[in-house]
Amino acid sequence: MVARDTPMGSNEEGVEVTATMPVIGAEGIECPRHVGIVGLGLIGGSLALRLKAAGCRVSAWNHRPHPYAAARMAGIDCRDTLEELVEAQPDVLVLCNPLKVMPRVMQVISPIINPARTTLTDVGSVKGLVREQIHAAGLQDCYVGAHPMTGNEHSGWEAANARLFDNALWAITYDEHTEYRRIVQLAGMITRGLQNGLIIIDDEIHDCATSLISHMPHVVSTALINQLTVSPERNIAAELSAGCWRDMTRVALTDPDRTCAMVVENAENVSGLLRQMARRLESMADALDADDASAIHAFFTEGQPYRDFKAKMRGRHDETETVFTSLRIDPVHWRESFLRSAQRGEYIVRFTSGHHALAERREMIL
Amino acid sequence: MVARDTPMGSNEEGVEVTATMPVIGAEGIECPRHVGIVGLGLIGGSLALRLKAAGCRVSAWNHRPHPYAAARMAGIDCRDTLEELVEAQPDVLVLCNPLKVMPRVMQVISPIINPARTTLTDVGSVKGLVREQIHAAGLQDCYVGAHPMTGNEHSGWEAANARLFDNALWAITYDEHTEYRRIVQLAGMITRGLQNGLIIIDDEIHDCATSLISHMPHVVSTALINQLTVSPERNIAAELSAGCWRDMTRVALTDPDRTCAMVVENAENVSGLLRQMARRLESMADALDADDASAIHAFFTEGQPYRDFKAKMRGRHDETETVFTSLRIDPVHWRESFLRSAQRGEYIVRFTSGHHALAERREMIL
Numbered sequence: 001m002v003a004r005d006t007p008m009g010s011n012e013e014g015v016e017v018t019a020t021m022p023v024i025g026a027e028g029i030e031c032p033r034h035v036g037i038v039g040l041g042l043i044g045g046s047l048a049l050r051l052k053a054a055g056c057r058v059s060a061w062n063h064r065p066h067p068y069a070a071a072r073m074a075g076i077d078c079r080d081t082l083e084e085l086v087e088a089q090p091d092v093l094v095l096c097n098p099l100k101v102m103p104r105v106m107q108v109i110s111p112i113i114n115p116a117r118t119t120l121t122d123v124g125s126v127k128g129l130v131r132e133q134i135h136a137a138g139l140q141d142c143y144v145g146a147h148p149m150t151g152n153e154h155s156g157w158e159a160a161n162a163r164l165f166d167n168a169l170w171a172i173t174y175d176e177h178t179e180y181r182r183i184v185q186l187a188g189m190i191t192r193g194l195q196n197g198l199i200i201i202d203d204e205i206h207d208c209a210t211s212l213i214s215h216m217p218h219v220v221s222t223a224l225i226n227q228l229t230v231s232p233e234r235n236i237a238a239e240l241s242a243g244c245w246r247d248m249t250r251v252a253l254t255d256p257d258r259t260c261a262m263v264v265e266n267a268e269n270v271s272g273l274l275r276q277m278a279r280r281l282e283s284m285a286d287a288l289d290a291d292d293a294s295a296i297h298a299f300f301t302e303g304q305p306y307r308d309f310k311a312k313m314r315g316r317h318d319e320t321e322t323v324f325t326s327l328r329i330d331p332v333h334w335r336e337s338f339l340r341s342a343q344r345g346e347y348i349v350r351f352t353s354g355h356h357a358l359a360e361r362r363e364m365i366l
Numbered sequence: 367m368v369a370r371d372t373p374m375g376s377n378e379e380g381v382e383v384t385a386t387m388p389v390i391g392a393e394g395i396e397c398p399r400h401v402g403i404v405g406l407g408l409i410g411g412s413l414a415l416r417l418k419a420a421g422c423r424v425s426a427w428n429h430r431p432h433p434y435a436a437a438r439m440a441g442i443d444c445r446d447t448l449e450e451l452v453e454a455q456p457d458v459l460v461l462c463n464p465l466k467v468m469p470r471v472m473q474v475i476s477p478i479i480n481p482a483r484t485t486l487t488d489v490g491s492v493k494g495l496v497r498e499q500i501h502a503a504g505l506q507d508c509y510v511g512a513h514p515m516t517g518n519e520h521s522g523w524e525a526a527n528a529r530l531f532d533n534a535l536w537a538i539t540y541d542e543h544t545e546y547r548r549i550v551q552l553a554g555m556i557t558r559g560l561q562n563g564l565i566i567i568d569d570e571i572h573d574c575a576t577s578l579i580s581h582m583p584h585v586v587s588t589a590l591i592n593q594l595t596v597s598p599e600r601n602i603a604a605e606l607s608a609g610c611w612r613d614m615t616r617v618a619l620t621d622p623d624r625t626c627a628m629v630v631e632n633a634e635n636v637s638g639l640l641r642q643m644a645r646r647l648e649s650m651a652d653a654l655d656a657d658d659a660s661a662i663h664a665f666f667t668e669g670q671p672y673r674d675f676k677a678k679m680r681g682r683h684d685e686t687e688t689v690f691t692s693l694r695i696d697p698v699h700w701r702e703s704f705l706r707s708a709q710r711g712e713y714i715v716r717f718t719s720g721h722h723a724l725a726e727r728r729e730m731i732l
Contacts, residue, residue, distance in 0.1 A: 149608050171606060199605055206606075209599050213607040217614045220586060223646040225669035227639065233575050234731045235711040238675065239565055240537060240572075241579040242515050247613040248583045253673055256666040264662065267654040273593070274651040278644040280589040285640040288633040296630065300622040303591035307619055309604065345601045365600045 020091070020119050020142070022184040022354065029184055029351035031056050031193035036090030036118075038082065038105060040067045043123050043151065044096025045160025047194075048076050053162050054193045061085040063097070067157035086112050092189055094146075095122035099265060102130060106137035115142035119182040123148055125210060126265040127173045127203040144182045145173030145203060147210075148196070153254055169347060170198040173206045180334050187351055197347035197360060200338035211269035218259045219274060221252040305365050312363040323361040324349070331355060386457070386485050386508070388550040388720065395550055395717035397422050397559035402456030402484075404448065404471060406433045409489050409517065410462025411526025413560075414442050419528050420559045427451040429463070433523035452478050458555055460512075461488035465631060468496060472503035481508035485548040489514055491576060492631040493539045493569040510548045511539030511569060513576075514562070519620055535713060536564040539572045546700050553717055563713035563726060566704035577635035584625045585640060587618040671731050678729040689727040690715070697721060 023030040033056065037048045040062040052058045052075050059077040061084070062068070068078040079085040086093065086109050093113070097105050102122075113120065120143045124130045127145045134143045150168040152159070170190050172183055183200060190196050201209075224245075228234050251259070263270050280299075287295035325346065329337040334355075341348070346359035389396040403414045403426040410426070411433065418424045418441050425443040427450070428434070434444040445451040452459065452475050459479070463471050468490075479486065486509045490496050493511040500509045516534040518525070536556050538549055549566060556562050567575075590611075594600050617625070629636050646665075653661035691712065695703040700721075707714070712725035 149606060169605065199602065201602060205599050205602060208597075209603040209606050212594060212597060212599075212603045213611040217590060217610050219650055219665075220590070220643075220647065221610075221614060222666060222669060223643055223650070224583060224586070225672045226646060226665070227642060228578060229669045229672045229731065231575075231578060233571050233578075233709070234672075236565065236567060236571060236708050237575040237578045238672075238731055239535065239708065239711060239713070239728075240515055240575050244583055244587075244617045245579040247616050248587060249672075250613050251610045252669060253676055256670075256673075260662060260666045263654070267657070271651040271654040274647040274654075276593060277586075277589055278647040278651070280592060281586065281640040281644040281647070284585055284589070285637040285644070288630070288637040288640075291633070296626060299585075299592070300588060300626045303588060303595045303618060304622075306591045306595045306600070306604075306615075307622075310619055342602050342605065343599070345605065347605070362605075365595065365604060 020116060020179075020185060021181055022188050022351070024354065027350075028353060028356075029188040029192070031188050032091035032185055033057055034059065034088075034090045034092075035189060035193070036060065036085050036088065036093040037076075038085065038093065038095045039063070039097035040071055040157045040160070041096060041098075042155045042157075042159045042164070043148070044094070045071070045157045046150075046162060046164040047094060047096065047123070049074055049160060050162035050165050051189070051193050052076055054195075056189075056193050059085055059088050059090055062157070063101075070157070082108050083112060086118070089114055089117040091117075092119050092121060092186060095120070095124075099124055099126075099129070099261070102133050103137070106133055106139060110137045110139055113139070113142065118142060119144060119185055121146045121186055125214075125262060126207055128207045129265050131173075131175060131203050140175075140177040141179070142182070144178055144186050145206070146186060146190075147171045147173070147206065165194050165196060168194070168196045170196055171206050172198055172200045173203045174200065174335060175203055180331075181354075184351055184354060187348065187357075191348070191350045197349050199342035199347060201342050202335065202339065205339070207266055207269050211266050211273055215263050215266050215270045216273040216277065218251050219263055219270060220277065221249050222256070222259065225249050225252045309363050309365040316363065325359050325361050326352075327357040327359045329355045329357065386482065386545075386551060387547055388554050388717070390720065393716075394719060394722075395554040395558070397554050398457035398551055399423055400425065400454075400456045400458075401555060401559070402426065402451050402454065402459040403442075404451065404459065404461045405429070405463035406437055406442075406523045406526065407462060407464075408521050408523075408525045408530070409514070410460070411437070411523045412516075412528060412530035413460060413462065413489070415440055415526060416528035416531050417555070417559050418442055420561075422555075422559050425451055425454050425456055428523070429467075436523070448474050449478060452484070455480055455483040457483075458485050458487060458552060461486070461490075465490055465492075465495070465627070468499050469503070472499055472505060476503045476505055479505070479508065484508060485510060485551055487512045487552055491580075491628060492573055494573045495631050497541060497569050506541075506543040507545070508548070510544055510552050511572070512552060512556075513537045513539070513572065531560050531562060534560070534562045536562055537572050538564055538566045539569045540566065540701060541569055546697075547720075550717055550720060553714065553723075557714070557716045563715050565708035565713060567708050568701065568705065571705070573632055574635050577632050577639055581629050581632050581636045582639040582643065584617050585629060585636060586643065587615055588622070588625065591615050591618045675729050675731040682729065691725050691727050692718075693723040693725045695721045695723065
């Protein structure tokens with residue numbers, strides 16, 4: 001473990017090497033040697049299998065031992081208790097348990113984790129709420145938020161599969177307590193252990209963006225099926241429905257309890273966006289009632305930058321060359337360096353040193 | 367041409383046989399012998415090709431003659447003028463021209479059409495507006511509305527293809543002027559010539575149902591991309607977006623001018639539904655802000671009858687047997703007979719006689 005590009009974080013002055021330092025090899029930041037996984041469900045199980053396949057040492061604990069026989073066959077070191085897993089001092093400990101047991105899990109971890117040896121992270125789809133719980137448990141100094149963009153309609157170890165992470169993009173999130181070196185260490189797990197790309201943003205922007213592209217649209221989709229359900233002509237409407245309706249209501253057919261939980265966890269952002277959507281729909285209704293051609297035209301052209309972006313993205317699939325850019329991360333203002341990169345539409349694919357990353361350039365919505 | 371089940375319509379007393387009588391053969395109502403098509407674009411061209419392949423005589427006119435060479439190769443009788451096509455007195459004349467030239471086309475047709483020889487119909491996605499134009503042109507006595515649920519993102523004769531109508535469902539629409547026998551005649555073209563199913567409903571219910579499952583959702587989808595486009599974090603949101611966002615915004619990426627025209631043609635229905643959707647989203651925002659668990663729960667369970675319906679429909683794909691029911695159409699109250707059948711979720715697949723149809727039973731949203 002050699003950090004050749006110190007200081008790594010703003011609070012790192014010397015060259016003190018600890019387990020929470022990113023591992024730097026000939027090709028840049030490497031995957032941490034030992035990862036602990038709490039919860040061997042769909043995400044945790046898939047993560048464990050993929051990291052193990054990449055040559056990483058993987059320890060795990062699950063609240064019920066039923067996946068252990070199969071997990072051990074795959075080379076995963078299964079522990080009898082959560083305490084045992086924490087005391088094994090993995091370089092990175094990933095919380096993949098359901099959000100509702102998060103406070104209880106943190107309570108167990110908090111008194112026994114060694115922050116000098118272990119970086120704590122999670123995979124929840126809402127970061128603000130987890131961050132609050134982390135602070136309440138006094139774990140903020142060793143925590144980095146994370147959210148992999150993957151999953152499917154299944155759950156449990158039975159559905160776990162290393163390929164679930166094929167081409168997944170991760171968001172790593174920070175707040176004012178986050179240590180830079182722990183971000184780089186986690187990025188090593190994601191880019192080298194999982195072969196995934198990532199962006200690094202703050203909790204608030206993460207939760208705002210995910211409510212915009214997922215949580216709020218889930219509510220809209222549900223409102224559409226509610227509207228059909230109460231229509232006296234619901235059966236005729238269903239008979240006449242085609243691709244537009246099918247696509248727009250697909251997510252409303254998935255488990256409503258899961259959707260409900262997701263929306264409630266990000267309630268403030270979702271509520272604000274719902275009100276904005278309501279105003280957009282109302283104002284389009286006004287324009288239609290008034291036969292206001294210019295307002296109607298404005299409504300249908302407002303999203304043109306997004307249509308242009310999608311057209312450019314489709315065009316790129318035909319090209320063979322991916323464009324990479326070298327990202328220099330400011331040692332002090334690293335939050336801004338990362339955020340600007342994400343806002344330019346870049347994905348980080350590897351840290352070449354402690355303060356340099358390789359990022360894939362994508363199209364931008366202008 | 368023998369009508370063995372007269373009177374066919376309420377205004378048919380005797381057994382007077384005209385070209386607008388449905389053709390009845392051993393297997394029930396047959397395809398009309400001669401169909402005229404106005405406009406050889408995607409829909410008109412596909413219709414012409416499919417009817418020709420089914421052995422029907424097909425005549426056509428297009429405002430520009432560029433598809434004529436290929437159409438003639440396919441056996442379609444292409445006419446130099448619209449007048450010539452009308453004067454050929456096809457049993458059914460189908461208007462497949464763009465909606466914006468509809469009044470002009472009707473103006474040409476009106477003085478020369480022979481209502482005793484020809485039934486007039488169209489394929490537009492909004493029926494109320496076409497009906498108004500039909501009345502303005504004095505064509506209401508020979509007109510029946512129709513709307514095939516098919517199409518794709520292409521347009522023009524080059525994209526025409528008989529397979530576009532594979533498994534298409536049609537809505538036939540009526541008002542108080544519609545003659546029963548013309549509906550049955552058109553149903554012969556759809557069920558026997560095209561091998562498609564159909565429902566028979568009034569204009570108003572049609573336009574209300576299509577605004578619910580297509581026009582209003584197109585506006586909602588467009589509002590979603592508008593909302594993303596104006597977000598300062600639009601590029602991060604786009605990076606984090608996955609299946610939910612992709613599905614819900616797909617139709618917003620199609621030609622906005624076409625969507626705009628479709629919405630404006632059905633403005634009143636769309637505007638009403640947009641206001642209802644806005645209220646649903648507002649009230650969910652209120653529930654989230656108030657942390658009102660019971661209101662939130664109610665929102666996520668309101669559409670359960672639709673989820674149950676979809677689950678039953680998916681289950682049916684595994685079964686081999688399709689359930690048919692015999693529909694007796696009341697000679698006087700035929701509008702009610704047809705409407706009730708559609709409301710029960712049935713598709714008419716064939717008229718076995720002038721007042722009997724075979725309908726496929728489907729699941730219902732209860």
